[in-house]
Amino acid sequence: MTQRTGTPDRADSVDAATEVFVAHRNLLFTVAYEMLGSAADAEDVLQETWLRWATVDLASVRDQRAYLVRIVTRQALDRLRALGRRKESYVGPWLPEPLLTAPDVAEDAELADSMSMAMLLVLETLAPIERAVFVLREVFDLPYDEIADAVDKTPAAVRQLAYRARSHVAARRPRGAVSPAETRAALAAFQRAVETGDLQRLLDILAPDVVALSDGGGVRHALLRPIVGADKVARLLAAGWWTRGAKRSVEPVQINGGPALLVRVNGEIDGVVAVRVENGQVTGAYHVRNPEKLSRMAHETPVTR
Secondary structure, three states, rough: OOOOOOHHHHHHHHHHHHHHHHHHHHHHHHHHHHOOOHHHHHHHHHHHHHHHOOOHHHHHOOOHHHHHHHHHHHHHHHHHHHHHHOOOOOOOOOOOOOOOOHHHHHHHHHHHHOHHHHHHHHOOOOHHHHHHHHHHHHHOOOOOOHHHHHHHHOHHHHHHHHHHHHHHHHHHOOOOOHHHHHHHHHHHHHHHHHHHHHHHHHHHHEEEEEEEEEEEEOOOOOOOOOOOOOOHHHHHHHHHOOOOOEEEEEEEEEEEEEEEEEEEEEEEEOOOOOOEEEOOOEEEEEEEHHHHHHHHOOOOOOOOO
């Protein structure tokens, strides 16, 4: 991005644009990821955003952060509509691409909640424009006029979209906040139960209405539909249905700011199971095995608001 070409003035302009872009990169990635649920697509959006940003006359930009957010939002909206068509032919349940995140992400409760697997799946049920407005307003607290510029709507229309999206999400989102201590205890109990295959331990830690989803992308063996109920989910986990005949190990990690288990089979990363915890029990288990969605498991991905 910083290769010097053309006149010295042009080179200086590119350097200045690069400095601003890098300063806001983590924010822009987080916006794109929350809109798309895919790190790979978010990176593509950032590349497209950079190409447009590099042609902008910085002297004419009053608020550089707002301008960059506007570009990334418009690019993400275009990508989101294309993703919708792609998901129609996806084999089995589609789950967001998990991100290995730093411990400080969990300390920002609002950011962690907005990035959780459970919330990203709720956001999947919104229309693209509603999702963009919800993310920009509820997660990043942007003013309505800035959101209006980003989505090419009037502020009045954005207010209506925000109200509709909030109502939709409120009816479907996880029921309440959980303390870090409660989350750690539940994850530890879940880990012990999965490691030992102890059916009773699993039944104790799983909520009666627990939902299990798995995403193999048509490449790895996975459940082709959601499994609901503690008894059914416990028996599947106790049997280790995806690792029969192989050596399995699990370790606790933080995925999207929340609790999860990294699963290795014969020493190699095989998948990740993100969990939703409510009232000391696991109410959701999201198992990603699609190899294309596991590239972010080796290093933490920086995200911010």
